[in-house]
Amino acid sequence: GEEVAQTPKHLVRGEGQKAKLYCAPIKGHSYVFWYQQVLKNEFKFLISFQNENVFDETGMPKERFSAKCLPNSPCSLEIQATKLEDSAVYFCASSLTSGTTGNTIYFGEGSWLTVV
Amino acid sequence: GENVEQHPSTLSVQEGDSAVIKCTYSDSASNYFPWYKQELGKGPQLIIDIRSNVGEKKDQRIAVTLNKTAKHFSLHITETQPEDSAVYFCAASYSNQGGKLIFGQGTELSVKP
Numbered sequence: 499g500e501e502v503a504q505t506p507k508h509l510v511r512g513e514g515q516k517a518k519l520y521c522a523p524i525k526g527h528s529y530v531f532w533y534q535q536v537l538k539n540e541f542k543f544l545i546s547f548q549n550e551n552v553f554d555e556t557g558m559p560k561e562r563f564s565a566k567c568l569p570n571s572p573c574s575l576e577i578q579a580t581k582l583e584d585s586a587v588y589f590c591a592s593s594l595t596s597g598t599t600g601n602t603i604y605f606g607e608g609s610w611l612t613v614v
Numbered sequence: 615g616e617n618v619e620q621h622p623s624t625l626s627v628q629e630g631d632s633a634v635i636k637c638t639y640s641d642s643a644s645n646y647f648p649w650y651k652q653e654l655g656k657g658p659q660l661i662i663d664i665r666s667n668v669g670e671k672k673d674q675r676i677a678v679t680l681n682k683t684a685k686h687f688s689l690h691i692t693e694t695q696p697e698d699s700a701v702y703f704c705a706a707s708y709s710n711q712g713g714k715l716i717f718g719q720g721t722e723l724s725v726k727p
Contacts, residue, residue: 531715538652539719541703543714546714593713602663605659607657608656608657
């Protein structure tokens, strides 16, 4: 597709439940990024993929958060045993290539997770 | 690691005036500097970007300048319109690290008619 597609747009989970978010990057893009934005504040980098391989996971909380990008499937971000502080908008983004000349990163509309 | 500071956090201008938002970055290896506009309830939309081999770039009413020596870059919006009201984010990245963006804190721009 011509845009980064994220589902669901809104998700409500009780504390301790699992949450799973999905992202279809722009067709042909080989890099996928996940960011967390809390209360319209700055974006926190979580993880990036180069195709199906984890490229950089320095922002991922060690416990409870996991992500995958499998061939021929949407990428996913899963939070086990959600906590109140996980409430945020989770953005997926994709780019064609990193390259030495830089890259243009396109964002989806986000998935709004509310943990109650 | 990279750190990006953005100022001001809020900016209010009259329609037709210019608006300037400034960012500084810490990592001299960063070589790509995009600006995103985020409207309420939406994802960030790229409005302009600049790479480190260029000092200035313009697209209609929007321009970005980069001072690599001082590690500053700025967004300039001329002839502002009410539809320019949004939150603007600067970012920096080093392409050889997979292009991970480090964002500034955001500037809430309000253009009053």
